[in-house]
Amino acid sequence: MFVRVALDHPLPTLFDYRCATPDIAEGAVPGMLVSVPFGKRHVVGLICEVTAHSELPAERLKAVDNLCTACPPVSSHWLALAAFAADYYQRGLGEVALPALPQALRDASRWSRLFAPEERYRLTPEGRTALPDTLPARATALRKLAQALVDSDFLLAADARALHPKAVATLDTWQSAGWVALDVIEAASVPAAAASPDAPTPVLPTLTDEQTAAVEAIRGADGFAPFLLHGVTGSGKTEVYLRALAEILAAKPDAQALVLVPEINLTPQFEAAFRARFAALDGTAIVTLHSGLAEGERARHWFAAHTGRAHIVLGTRLAVLASLPQLAIIVVDEEHDPAYKQQEGLRYSARDLAIYRAKQLGVPVVLGSATPSLESWWQADQGRYKRLTLSRRAVADAVLPSVRLIDLEEERRRGRASFEGLSGPLIASLKARLERGEQSLVFLNRRGYAPQLACDACGWVAGCPRCSAYVVLHKPERALRCHHCGWEARIPRSCPECGNVDIAPMGRGTQRVEETLANAVPGARVLRIDADSTRRKGSAQALFSDVHAGEVDILVGTQMIAKGHDFQRVSLVGVLNADTALFSHDFRASERLFAQLMQVSGRAGRAGLPGEVLVQTRYPRHALYHALSRHDYVGFANATLAERRDAHLPPFVYQALLRAEGRTLEAALAFLQQAAAELAHIPAAARVTVYDAVPLTIVKVMHVHRAQLLIESASRAALQATLHAWQPLLRGLKGVLRWNLEVDPLDI
DNA sequence: GTGTCACTTTCC
DNA sequence: GAAAGTGACACC
Numbered sequence A: 001m002f003v004r005v006a007l008d009h010p011l012p013t014l015f016d017y018r019c020a021t022p023d024i025a026e027g028a029v030p031g032m033l034v035s036v037p038f039g040k041r042h043v044v045g046l047i048c049e050v051t052a053h054s055e056l057p058a059e060r061l062k063a064v065d066n067l068c069t070a071c072p073p074v075s076s077h078w079l080a081l082a083a084f085a086a087d088y089y090q091r092g093l094g095e096v097a098l099p100a101l102p103q104a105l106r107d108a109s110r111w112s113r114l115f116a117p118e119e120r121y122r123l124t125p126e127g128r129t130a131l132p133d134t135l136p137a138r139a140t141a142l143r144k145l146a147q148a149l150v151d152s153d154f155l156l157a158a159d160a161r162a163l164h165p166k167a168v169a170t171l172d173t174w175q176s177a178g179w180v181a182l183d184v185i186e187a188a189s190v191p192a193a194a195a196s197p198d199a200p201t202p203v204l205p206t207l208t209d210e211q212t213a214a215v216e217a218i219r220g221a222d223g224f225a226p227f228l229l230h231g232v233t234g235s236g237k238t239e240v241y242l243r244a245l246a247e248i249l250a251a252k253p254d255a256q257a258l259v260l261v262p263e264i265n266l267t268p269q270f271e272a273a274f275r276a277r278f279a280a281l282d283g284t285a286i287v288t289l290h291s292g293l294a295e296g297e298r299a300r301h302w303f304a305a306h307t308g309r310a311h312i313v314l315g316t317r318l319a320v321l322a323s324l325p326q327l328a329i330i331v332v333d334e335e336h337d338p339a340y341k342q343q344e345g346l347r348y349s350a351r352d353l354a355i356y357r358a359k360q361l362g363v364p365v366v367l368g369s370a371t372p373s374l375e376s377w378w379q380a381d382q383g384r385y386k387r388l389t390l391s392r393r394a395v396a397d398a399v400l401p402s403v404r405l406i407d408l409e410e411e412r413r414r415g416r417a418s419f420e421g422l423s424g425p426l427i428a429s430l431k432a433r434l435e436r437g438e439q440s441l442v443f444l445n446r447r448g449y450a451p452q453l454a455c456d457a458c459g460w461v462a463g464c465p466r467c468s469a470y471v472v473l474h475k476p477e478r479a480l481r482c483h484h485c486g487w488e489a490r491i492p493r494s495c496p497e498c499g500n501v502d503i504a505p506m507g508r509g510t511q512r513v514e515e516t517l518a519n520a521v522p523g524a525r526v527l528r529i530d531a532d533s534t535r536r537k538g539s540a541q542a543l544f545s546d547v548h549a550g551e552v553d554i555l556v557g558t559q560m561i562a563k564g565h566d567f568q569r570v571s572l573v574g575v576l577n578a579d580t581a582l583f584s585h586d587f588r589a590s591e592r593l594f595a596q597l598m599q600v601s602g603r604a605g606r607a608g609l610p611g612e613v614l615v616q617t618r619y620p621r622h623a624l625y626h627a628l629s630r631h632d633y634v635g636f637a638n639a640t641l642a643e644r645r646d647a648h649l650p651p652f653v654y655q656a657l658l659r660a661e662g663r664t665l666e667a668a669l670a671f672l673q674q675a676a677a678e679l680a681h682i683p684a685a686a687r688v689t690v691y692d693a694v695p696l697t698i699v700k701v702m703h704v705h706r707a708q709l710l711i712e713s714a715s716r717a718a719l720q721a722t723l724h725a726w727q728p729l730l731r732g733l734k735g736v737l738r739w740n741l742e743v744d745p746l747d748i
Numbered sequence B: 001g002t003g004t005c006a007c008t009t010t011c012c
Numbered sequence C: 001g002a003a004a005g006t007g008a009c010a011c012c
Helices: A022-027 A076-088 A093-100 A108-115 A117-130 A135-151 A154-161 A165-176 A182-187 A209-219 A237-251 A264-277 A295-306 A317-321 A350-361 A374-381 A408-413 A424-436 A510-520 A539-548 A579-583 A589-601 A623-629 A633-646 A665-681 A683-687 A716-732
Strands: A002-006 A015-018 A033-038 A041-051 A225-231 A256-260 A286-289 A312-315 A327-333 A364-369 A386-390 A402-407 A439-443 A452-455 A472-474 A479-481 A488-490 A503-506 A526-529 A554-557 A570-575 A612-617 A654-662 A694-701 A704-713 A738-743
Touching: A002 A033, A002 A093, A015 A033, A041 A093, A076 A093, A076 A317, A076 A350, A093 A317, A209 A225, A209 A237, A209 A386, A225 A237, A225 A350, A225 A374, A237 A256, A237 A264, A237 A327, A237 A364, A237 A386, A256 A317, A256 A350, A264 A286, A264 A312, A264 A539, A286 A295, A312 A317, A317 A350, A327 A350, A350 A364, A374 A633, A402 A408, A402 A424, A402 A623, A424 A439, A424 A510, A424 A570, A424 A612, A452 A472, A510 A526, A510 A554, A526 A539, A570 A589, A579 A589, A589 A612, A589 A623, A589 A633, A612 A623, A623 A633, A654 A665, A654 A716, A665 A694, A665 A704, A665 A716, A683 A716, A704 A716, A716 A738
Parallel strands: A225 A364, A225 A386, A256 A312, A256 A327, A286 A312, A327 A364, A402 A612, A439 A554, A439 A570, A526 A554, A570 A612
Antiparallel strands: A002 A015, A002 A041, A033 A041, A452 A503, A472 A479, A479 A488, A654 A704, A654 A738, A694 A704
């Protein structure tokens, strides 16, 4: 017998191996993990096929080292999902499937350690001797033991969760593997209610009519049903998710739900909400999956999902590839968020894969947003997604904030005082909130102290020696830092070109605004939240809880502060420096800006305080700000979609990018021109438009020069066919350090 | 001889 | 994409 194995390797093929022993030949099933020799190394791969024949000559075939019998195989649905993603995003199956598995399983040397009988044995006697006679008492003892096991290592934890009566099938697997002790099997007869005997009954808020209608629609879904839940901030989308999940889990006790959020920072509050609502489920039935988890924890959570013991999986984009054998509903919160697009390696869109997954399994998928992506909005216009609308804030008396545009030109013309870029009206409003004991939020999408450090005398600007970019001044660290490659240097005392000592920071970042606010609004407690102030694990959570606890008067930050957080006492939002996105060459910049401003505006006045948003701008009559001040997403979306249609831009065309990295820009461009010429050999490319190869905006990063070539088509099928035929031709081209294809790119 | 650089080939 | 293999050349 032979197995065909997917390996995490850029070659787009499967690799054949001999099953050297009868155990392996009989035990091998598609979806199982194997350890195999590959070149001089040994790697873990995923069995995709078990076959009696191999195309390869016998002498080239190597034998499987080891079969991972302890981990149940992933389902054929999961394999099909990975195959779809690989095909659509133009990668090898193994490049998709293996990185989606927990690291602990991808290291074969750890299998034996994790499964070692001594390890099991050392832990189980406790349970054996401690088990009391009466059933509930026994349940408690078992739960303690289970927790002890859960706190230990990965597969021991799986064993421990098999103590749970719902997991009899899993238990059978372990038992047949010969290592589940008798008393553990006994435990399987402990009643399920023992899991959480004294869970409080959650108090449910009354739903608005719109929320009720949304929940009804989702509950009534039959088979694949995509919903676009368009709800203004504060309209109670989360409550709709909670009710819909409760309905589905109640109807089918073994069902699993997948809930995606765009950012790690949002998982704690969601997890808390889900745990409070589903307190009757045992603690292990809700798990999180994101890159912030420790390796062992992530492996345990993944395994809980894989074996069906976790019923609610809450995670970031990577969770869309979790193994979920009983998946019954998917929720994608803030579906418009660009964070759902992976920006390195396999550049997948978690939202798009969520839709594929729902379609594949015939289950509902709910895309929630106050500002849906134009792609999703267009799908709803076409009737392919069912639109559900929450137009009012759910909390009584909470109204949408008033938006005021501060015309910076007029302020200047009239000679009104400003304070380091903060206009008079904004400072006055901040002071008024401080006096009233209310909180304010100042949003600025640029971290660091100043984006440039320049010399007045000769015009020198501090740049990165490795990249074609200016370095950003970071005052607390007294450093210049490149935001593209991480290069750092001390701040020079004088201009390295002309020796002038009057070198000055230009422009404003969050650090500088923080400093300015401390002077401009005396007595205010100012806190900054951005990628720099939250670098340490868990520090974001600590900072946010300071805000919730009322220990902060003014919160300054990047988009990080705009998302999700329900700050009860914020009544003012100030927006600085938004104009740059209005005239960007990226056609999606205005869509992103509008979503961000709507989102950050939504932070104001959630708990009944009258909310106000002040936007400092040089273009107060711009259509985007006009729509913003009327909270008119629909108007903005329809107008922008009309523009996109006229300009033949997504969602009316499908795009792909070929990126090349070379030692010189000329090499990268030459590669792309050759690549474009190859398209002439591809019949499907007749329906594809090819643009000129162009350098990236930041052309050089880490001494590597980058360029890209955009191709697009009104037909997704023609684009896909072209890419499939193109890739082998590209492999034949030389002269470049690296290249990659990105399907449905977000940034162009 | 051998170090190292640029480039090609192999990976079941 | 990484590692091993290849040939050319400089160096003592």
